[in-house]
Amino acid sequence: MKIRTSHIQFGSLACLILIVTLSFSQVTVSTPSSSSDALAPYHYDTYTEMTQELQTLAAQHPDIMSLTSIGRTYQGRDLWLVKLSRNVTTEEHEPSLLFMGAHHGNEKPGPAVLLFFIKCMVENYTKPSTECVSGGYNNDSVSPDQVRSVLNSTQIYLIPMVNPDGYEANTRKNCVPNHGPFGLTKKVTSYGVNLNRNYADPWYLYYLLPTQYGCLFCLDDSSMNYHGPFPFSENETKAVKAFAANHNLSISISYHSYGQFIFYPWMHTSKPVPDEKTFLSLGENMSRIDGYTLYTGKTYLVPRYGGTLGTSENFLYRTCGAYAFTVELCLERAPTNAQVMYTTCLRQTEVQLYLCQRALSLPPAKIRHQE
Numbered sequence: 024m025k026i027r028t029s030h031i032q033f034g035s036l037a038c039l040i041l042i043v044t045l046s047f048s049q050v051t052v053s054t055p056s057s058s059s060d061a062l063a064p065y066h067y068d069t070y071t072e073m074t075q076e077l078q079t080l081a082a083q084h085p086d087i088m089s090l091t092s093i094g095r096t097y098q099g100r101d102l103w104l105v106k107l108s109r110n111v112t113t114e115e116h117e118p119s120l121l122f123m124g125a126h127h128g129n130e131k132p133g134p135a136v137l138l139f140f141i142k143c144m145v146e147n148y149t150k151p152s153t154e155c156v157s158g159g160y161n162n163d164s165v166s167p168d169q170v171r172s173v174l175n176s177t178q179i180y181l182i183p184m185v186n187p188d189g190y191e192a193n194t195r196k197n198c199v200p201n202h203g204p205f206g207l208t209k210k211v212t213s214y215g216v217n218l219n220r221n222y223a224d225p226w227y228l229y230y231l232l233p234t235q236y237g238c239l240f241c242l243d244d245s246s247m248n249y250h251g252p253f254p255f256s257e258n259e260t261k262a263v264k265a266f267a268a269n270h271n272l273s274i275s276i277s278y279h280s281y282g283q284f285i286f287y288p289w290m291h292t293s294k295p296v297p298d299e300k301t302f303l304s305l306g307e308n309m310s311r312i313d314g315y316t317l318y319t320g321k322t323y324l325v326p327r328y329g330g331t332l333g334t335s336e337n338f339l340y341r342t343c344g345a346y347a348f349t350v351e352l353c354l355e356r357a358p359t360n361a362q363v364m365y366t367t368c369l370r371q372t373e374v375q376l377y378l379c380q381r382a383l384s385l386p387p388a389k390i391r392h393q394e
């Protein structure tokens with residue numbers, strides 16, 4: 024499969040940004056801030072470090088940032104939910120977006136991208152329009168005016184680490200003890216459920232079309248793709264489900280790594296979704312900004328069945344009516360090159376801001392089966 028390079032020259036990027044009518048200038052960033060920093064290996068925050076940073080930022084910016092826990096993991100870690108918006112303590116009639124990272128604990132760039140975005144938003148919100156606050160690189164391209172406009176007109180929710188237990192253990196799955204594939208044996212047979220196979224949508228196809236969906240792997244509780252004893256069996260997916268049920272989500276991204284791809288529903292068939300045109304429009308513009316390949320895979324006369332069952336995108340789209348994307352960041356699972364990570368974070372900040380602006384004029388999804 025052809026993978027397009029993520030590196031976009033600034034000149035062409037500026038043209039593309041013009042096309043989507045965004046006005047970018049400069050961005051405030053915390054890391055890295057000099058060429059010598061760029062040479063040092065990139066540091067991924069631990070869960071504790073991220074928690075402390077989020078608490079500090081929320082305390083410093085209580086008018087535009089809130090931090091709450093929407094659940095706890097098996098090992099007792101809080102699942103943090105960040106909200107960014109003017110009048111942050113009030114639920115308003117503004118478009119709502121959800122950005123998530125690290126359903127898979129060993130995919131570290133997602134939380135890094137989301138923490139970067141949070142810092143960029145809160146640090147730029149009160150900056151003068153003309154202030155030039157470069158982080159030391161040339162392609163800085165987000166303006167305080169744009170940040171204010173977005174925070175004043177949307178509600179942005181982030182779950183930076185959906186799977187903190189797996190993140191700390193550097194493993195794909197979470198860390199729950201399994202009791203056989205259906206949870207029926209007394210002894211512990213293995214550890215961990217793949218959270219991005221644990222959403223409900225649509226589990227039954229494992230049993231109808233077992234070869235297309237790698238049923239053996241999903242039913243083997245020691246497999247990296249084990250889908251859990253039943254849909255929403257896990258604290259983490261339960262928390263996302265409960266949050267989504269109580270918010271009128273417009274657009275969502277779930278960050279994974281790696282591959283530099285953009286995916287949208289359906290994740291389990293080549294059959295087009297009812298909102299195919301809108302997904303394509305959003306996805307193509309995202310691709311223009313970050314250079315990633317928009318994966319459609321829908322060129323078949325007869326829809327094919329195969330792919331991934333139990334993903335967050337299918338659930339958020341079918342059940343909640345959100346235009347839900349997966350973005351596979353980077354060309355490796357956890358790059359250690361600081362400049363690569365800086366560029367990744369900045370491009371995704373631009374993608375997220377673009378989606379916030381699009382959310383203001385987006386038609387409601389045709390599909391919505393709220394439970």
Ligand SMILES: [Zn+2]
Binds near residue numbers: 126
């Ligand atoms: Zn993943």
